[in-house]
Amino acid sequence: MEPWRINLMVLWVGQFLVNAGMTMIVPFIALYLSQDLGVQGEHRIALWSGFIFAANFVTSFIFQPLWGKLSDQYGRKVMLLRSGFGMAIVFTAMGFATQAWHLLALRLLNGTISGFNPAATSLISSSTPKEKMGFAMGISQSGTVAGTILGPLIGGILADTIGFRYIFYITGSCIFLATLLALFLVREKFDRSLAAKMPKVSVLSGLRELSLTPQLPALFTVTLLLQFAMISPMTLMPLYVQKLHGATENLAFWAGLVSAVTGLSNMLTAPFLGKISDKYGAHRVLTFSLIGAALTLIPQAFVQNIGQLLAIRFLMGLCMGGLLPSVNSLIRSYTPDGMESRAFGFNSSTNALGNMTGSVMGGVLAGFIGIEGLFIMSGILLMLNMAWVRSKLYGKPSTERQHKSA
Template structure:
């Protein structure tokens, strides 16, 4: 087996393990906080949101830093640090004595969170540009599969073994994933141009802001996550409105939410391969319109099965966006700064993770849960309009933009 294929298989397996393990703890996080003291429902709900969100806040600022380090020293060391860092964080979560300790541990976890985005960047840089979409779409199947099974397994383990042992088992599994990377991955060093320019961080940021396509795609990346996360905290309430048997709400909400993941799993590779053939911009624009088409009708369903079908179709559309945007970054960024560019793109993803639940809560508070689907659909249309506007402008070479910004700052 050649090095590239072995690396890909290991990364796909470890993505499954990490995604599945980190989502194991999500179903019982609020219950775990409740077990740390005699708290009111309002206190538990408020701190559950803070404890969940602080990880993404820290990760938002750290992603470009890890990317810049990866450009210099390689992705494998970053994957190992992130893997063992997440494992240690989850182990410590099980040993927390107070909510404030748990909050600080989750903050530290945000510093080392980024295993899956880093693995995407790693595979992207090791993959020829002409098949990047198909390869990244296939890789996403690993993390999506883990995300689908993780919450179910985590809930069953918490019921069977208790919170403490679930945290320990989860930490061990992620430690095994990090060990697989350490022992099995052989990184093929990127060959940079001998005359490659060393760009300052300020120059790279200014270059992104002035490169119409890159900044637009990063904003779209954030909107994708807003669309995914805006309804997540409210989905069980919406399912409750559509079902008669209240005893099955939690289970039915889980199945409904997982439907989008199934659609994602089935079509991510196909969209990536199509992007390789006809262009990532065309596929991205089509998927944005497709997402709008499938998310807006979710506001008007009268039966739960209708919502499940639409969530499945929405997942089909959304599933191609992350590998498509990542492949596009791979195409545009010079090889010597790809890690940092991917890091900024990851920051926009985490920003969407933070904004999504808050955005959904505000919209539903003013005009109802069903309106969240409509407003989110409008965001996808706006993203499509921005993309079309960008593509109508003259094409920009990112290296030329970087050099121009560097000259201005001198």
């Protein structure tokens, strides 16, 4: 088997295990605080839950560009191993927390050292032949989404059987196993002597240099707005489902299904749309996926029952399956040689920023415009972003930078 295919398979498993492990406990932080850490009172639990959820994204937003810079200097694999083993230790330590601030501090630390996904994406992109880039990015995305979908389900089953603390130990073990697989099976061709000769620039200087390529800011914004659109209505979704469902019976099941159906269709179509992008151009797949995502977000504000919401969110996932693989493929194409990991690091920062602003601003804006307004606003923002992306990318595939296959 070709080395790039081995890397893709191993890192798919790694991304699945890491994302499944990380999402096993996040939906149940409030219950962990109240049942295991002694936090009492609905208001206090809500405050601590919000701070702890956002903490990971705050430090991740700050530090991802730094890890991207170091990755370009010392190699992608070493950064992946640093992140993987570090997160395994931190998640295991969360199971020993006895106070809420312990969990907050560990989430801040986890965001600081995290970076498995962008490092894996950078490794895959650097070893994959250019003509297979879209397919590889789609497969990679499916592993991430599959782990994110199944993580909460597995976590809910484990919470009822063994308790919350043991979930942290299992999560740490999953991440440790994923990192071991990468240590022994992933191969990277990285010339440190050549990298050492590259000009040394600061993180801010690197951002300014990347910004000179006009396509990259537009691509980073796609990632930010996509995460904002996904996260901003999340906390209010159970209430919206209850309003449509008209009863509290099986409410948790229906709310979980509404969230999971988007990820399921996303996972199914990402590899297929990746192949389409290899044949017809990632710029075209990205444009039409943005249009589809925007047009399926807005109708969610006008559905009359839970069946309609499920159907539209399934369609939205089909469209979103082409977004992140196309973005990653195009970032690789337009980024100057030697700065690939840095570009993926900045993209990971915008991902964290989208999660952070979505979780905070979603609750604030919903008080004024409701969850229906969030759907409409997110759709409009994605449509405006599509116009920006189209002006930079559409019909200009010949300007994409050429890279040698690693």
